[in-house]
Amino acid sequence: MTEINLTIEQKKFPKSSQPQAENIIADLNLNIHSGEFVCLIGPSGCGKTTLLNLVAGLDENYQGTIAFGAPRNDCRIGYVFQNPRLLPWRTVRENIELVLPHDTSGHTVDELLASMKLTAVQDTYPQRLSLGMSRRVALVRAFAINPDILLMDEPFVSLDAPTARKIRKQLITLWDQQQHTVLFVTHDLREAITLADRLIFLSSSPMTIVRDVKVTVPRAQRFNENQIEQFKNQLLSQYPDIHHLL
Amino acid sequence: MISTANPQRARYLAGLSLFVFILLWHGIASWLATPVLPDPIKVAEVLWSETHNGDLLHHLGMTLFRLTISFIIAMILGSALGILLGRTPTIDHFFDNWLIIFLNIPALVTIILCYVWFGLSEVAAILAVVVNKLPNVIVTLREGAKSLDKDLLEMAQSYRLSRKKILTQVIWPQLHPYFMAAARSGIALIWKIVLVVELLGRSDGMGFQLHLFFQLFDVASILAYTIAFITVIQVIEISVLKPLDHYGRRWQR
Numbered sequence: 001m002t003e004i005n006l007t008i009e010q011k012k013f014p015k016s017s018q019p020q021a022e023n024i025i026a027d028l029n030l031n032i033h034s035g036e037f038v039c040l041i042g043p044s045g046c047g048k049t050t051l052l053n054l055v056a057g058l059d060e061n062y063q064g065t066i067a068f069g070a071p072r073n074d075c076r077i078g079y080v081f082q083n084p085r086l087l088p089w090r091t092v093r094e095n096i097e098l099v100l101p102h103d104t105s106g107h108t109v110d111e112l113l114a115s116m117k118l119t120a121v122q123d124t125y126p127q128r129l130s131l132g133m134s135r136r137v138a139l140v141r142a143f144a145i146n147p148d149i150l151l152m153d154e155p156f157v158s159l160d161a162p163t164a165r166k167i168r169k170q171l172i173t174l175w176d177q178q179q180h181t182v183l184f185v186t187h188d189l190r191e192a193i194t195l196a197d198r199l200i201f202l203s204s205s206p207m208t209i210v211r212d213v214k215v216t217v218p219r220a221q222r223f224n225e226n227q228i229e230q231f232k233n234q235l236l237s238q239y240p241d242i243h244h245l246l
Numbered sequence: 247m248i249s250t251a252n253p254q255r256a257r258y259l260a261g262l263s264l265f266v267f268i269l270l271w272h273g274i275a276s277w278l279a280t281p282v283l284p285d286p287i288k289v290a291e292v293l294w295s296e297t298h299n300g301d302l303l304h305h306l307g308m309t310l311f312r313l314t315i316s317f318i319i320a321m322i323l324g325s326a327l328g329i330l331l332g333r334t335p336t337i338d339h340f341f342d343n344w345l346i347i348f349l350n351i352p353a354l355v356t357i358i359l360c361y362v363w364f365g366l367s368e369v370a371a372i373l374a375v376v377v378n379k380l381p382n383v384i385v386t387l388r389e390g391a392k393s394l395d396k397d398l399l400e401m402a403q404s405y406r407l408s409r410k411k412i413l414t415q416v417i418w419p420q421l422h423p424y425f426m427a428a429a430r431s432g433i434a435l436i437w438k439i440v441l442v443v444e445l446l447g448r449s450d451g452m453g454f455q456l457h458l459f460f461q462l463f464d465v466a467s468i469l470a471y472t473i474a475f476i477t478v479i480q481v482i483e484i485s486v487l488k489p490l491d492h493y494g495r496r497w498q499r
């Protein structure tokens with residue numbers, strides 16, 4: 001785990017050198033504590049995925065700095081993309097083993113697979129899995145490297161509600177054990193309240209922080225629907241400006 | 247449409263069609279009764295005696311040797327260059343015209359030029375074949391390298407996979423179908439060119455023998471050699487290329 005200090009003055013898309021490039025992120029400052037679970041909430045297409053890509057180091061074409069508590073090369077980053085991005089020519093287990101550092105034992109993978117109920121399909125090729133299963137494999141892959149930073153880009157979108165609820169619980173259990181710093185993108189406010197320590201509301205074009213709110217619902221109450229609903233209503237009445245971001 | 251679900255029936259049909267082909271050939275040959283179209287029995291006799299005295303095996307061996315060497319060189323070099331061009335737009339734009347030129351030079355021209363410039367040697371012969379096949383491999387692999395899945399490459403990058411892992415586990419499996427396409431069309435193209443190369447400037451191999459039989463008007467021997475060669479190429483296709491292709495697709499639904 002590590003902290004993240006993020007200052008993005010400007011990020012243009014497609015490329016800053018091109019004349020039609022549009023400013024998609026501007027003046028975004030964000031400090032995330034080590035081990036903190038932060039949800040980014042904003043309208044779709046506002047640049048949340050771009051932000052995660054910047055943190056992951058996939059895109060270096062921006063003005064600003066992104067610093068971790070440790071040198072970048074010492075930080076392990078687990079990234080759960082919006083689509084599972086598994087290699088179709090490797091089995092579930094081989095997909096996970098591909099990204100593992102050499103010092104990881106097979107035991108870790110066994111445990112993770114079991115916790116996500118994937119043990120039975122570990123030797124199956126991804127194309128034979130349902131989307132829900134593929135998403136779970138992608139989660140196991142991200143957890144298996146024991147990341148310092150976990151980036152999650154709407155990982156539960158298009159899952160049916162019971163499955164999503166189950167996986168959210170598993171996610172929190174694993175996060176409790178490993179205490180990674182989590183950046184979680186969603187546009188589902190209830191999901192965000194269920195999971196996060198802190199909610200960051202983002203506006204679109206250019207993306208910048210509108211509100212930064214701590215979730216005060218105790219962890220033990222997080223899977224109590226009424227508590228979540230109550231906190232959500234309280235948020236919406238307290239900050240009417242976040243309405244149009246949802 | 248006739249169902250091909252029954253493999254036994256499919257095999258029976260394949261055998262039957264071959265039998266009908268030979269029967270037809272025999273019928274036409276006996277009806278015409280001309281020395282320029284020998285019947286299948288005569289050809290089989292020549293095939294047997296040529297195999298027995300070792301001539302056929304020697305020449306077939308030489309041709310296969312040239313085919314293998316030039317195939318390997320063309321595939322390795324062509325894949326490397328194809329991937330390079332597919333991944334680097336600047337180099338690709340620069341060399342695009344060169345590729346078009348090389349793709350359109352008639353095989354005969356490269357063969358003649360290679361012999362004129364480098365002499366009637368084994369190296370010139372193999373070079374001529376490689377130059378003929380290379381642009382084809384480059385173009386096919388370039389298309390593959392251009393259509394690599396960006397999502398998977400990003401995944402590999404964010405999980406900091408080593409260059410070796412990225413190449414062998416992420417990139418290569420995506421190029422495999424393109425490589426197989428290049429290999430299959432490659433063998434079909436190369437063996438035809440090898441024969442011309444041998445005909446023009448070598449003193450052994452299938453091409454040389456066919457040239458000899460042509461001068462003697464020995465059609466039975468020409469057909470016997472052709473049958474032997476087609477058989478060998480089919481064996482390579484069935485025993486090497488098909489299993490490789492199958493292995494590459496094992497993960498597909």
